[in-house]
Amino acid sequence: MPSEVFNPIENLDLYCRTCEKVMPAVLDRAVAGSGKILNRSSVFEYCCTKCVKSICLSGTDLLEKQERSSEEKSKPRTYSPKDIFFIGEEIFHEKFSEKGLVVGKENSAIGKILVSFPKNGLMKLVQGL
Numbered sequence: 001m002p003s004e005v006f007n008p009i010e011n012l013d014l015y016c017r018t019c020e021k022v023m024p025a026v027l028d029r030a031v032a033g034s035g036k037i038l039n040r041s042s043v044f045e046y047c048c049t050k051c052v053k054s055i056c057l058s059g060t061d062l063l064e065k066q067e068r069s070s071e072e073k074s075k076p077r078t079y080s081p082k083d084i085f086f087i088g089e090e091i092f093h094e095k096f097s098e099k100g101l102v103v104g105k106e107n108s109a110i111g112k113i114l115v116s117f118p119k120n121g122l123m124k125l126v127q128g129l
Contacts, residue, residue, distance in 0.1 A: 006039045008062045009088045015104035016048040022116045024049045063088035081126045
């Protein structure tokens with residue numbers, strides 16, 4: 001079990017199942033898996049700013065808060081179905097020729113991410129093949 005301290009992003013754009021669209025959400029609280037240290041195994045509860053419903057996410061699904069330079073922010077990772085992505089991460093899809101933001105995940109036999117693209121809208125993409 002990981003013991004390294006984990007700091008998730010406090011403000012995210014997430015897919016809200018109640019609003020049925022991508023909405024800003026804020027970190028409301030965190031529950032440490034070990035009972036003491038917030039790490040990737042912890043659960044983080046975000047609150048939709050519109051409907052105020054909770055969205056619970058595992059630290060394993062979230063992008064960690066980091067101090068990034070403007071150059072790093074402008075270079076999103078290129079999408080590949082073999083890679084694993086985090087909620088809050090910006091990706092580039094070569095087929096669509098546009099950047100998108102990972103706003104949700106579906107945990108199933110085949111991992112899927114929900115990505116919000118400016119032109120193509122909300123798309124489900126496969127990950128971790």
